[in-house]
Amino acid sequence: RKEVEQDPGPFNVPEGATVAFNCTYSNSASQSFFWYRQDCRKEPKLLMSVYSSGNEDGRFTAQLNRASQYISLLIRDSKLSDSATYLCVVNMVRGATNKLIFGTGTLLAVQP
Amino acid sequence: DTAVSQTPKYLVTQMGNDKSIKCEQNLGHDTMYWYKQDSKKFLKIMFSYNNKELIINETVPNRFSPKSPDKAHLNLHINSLELGDSAVYFCASSQWEVFPYEQYFGPGTRLTVT
Numbered sequence: 001r002k003e004v005e006q007d008p009g010p011f012n013v014p015e016g017a018t019v020a021f022n023c024t025y026s027n028s029a030s031q032s033f034f035w036y037r038q039d040c041r042k043e044p045k046l047l048m049s050v051y052s053s054g055n056e057d058g059r060f061t062a063q064l065n066r067a068s069q070y071i072s073l074l075i076r077d078s079k080l081s082d083s084a085t086y087l088c089v090v091n092m093v094r095g096a097t098n099k100l101i102f103g104t105g106t107l108l109a110v111q112p
Numbered sequence: 113d114t115a116v117s118q119t120p121k122y123l124v125t126q127m128g129n130d131k132s133i134k135c136e137q138n139l140g141h142d143t144m145y146w147y148k149q150d151s152k153k154f155l156k157i158m159f160s161y162n163n164k165e166l167i168i169n170e171t172v173p174n175r176f177s178p179k180s181p182d183k184a185h186l187n188l189h190i191n192s193l194e195l196g197d198s199a200v201y202f203c204a205s206s207q208w209e210v211f212p213y214e215q216y217f218g219p220g221t222r223l224t225v226t
Binding site: 031032042099104 | 143154208214216219
């Protein structure tokens, strides 16, 4: 089983749509959680950290369910500029090691 | 101002050659990383250095040798390049003991081995 699993997509949605991405992780010792965004031929960029209480940043809402080992990202009112690959990322800290484990990413294409 | 920078951006070379990629961060972070993103876009950690000390060394061939002259720099030297080394290599940095341990990435070096 992969350490971080995501639906690869692609998700093709019209502008203005609401889209949700899900992610599961296998290691219950994981300590922090993120969504990164990667545009074509660019580096991953931090979109938001994810907390158990849920957090919102404008049109983006992230949720973490530790019991189910499940992370979600909701994008409301999709824009053309939201088209990218969304990476679910889990951080594990074991002793002196601090390691990000990436999912394979979910491709979002917002259509005009 | 660029936070994490890498040089070169593109590198095309022949099998058997030795090459280096340089990384610098001006974020004041104490931990730096090298990641490899293969043709299937899967991003995987290779190495991590904390205050110039090697912390993580994933199962990477010993043809790959990271070097950290100071905590703002982490270079990657690759000996005897092989076709399978073709990938995008990303450098990243973070502050070690600051929850939630976010990492910031450089623009990547696209390595093509012919």
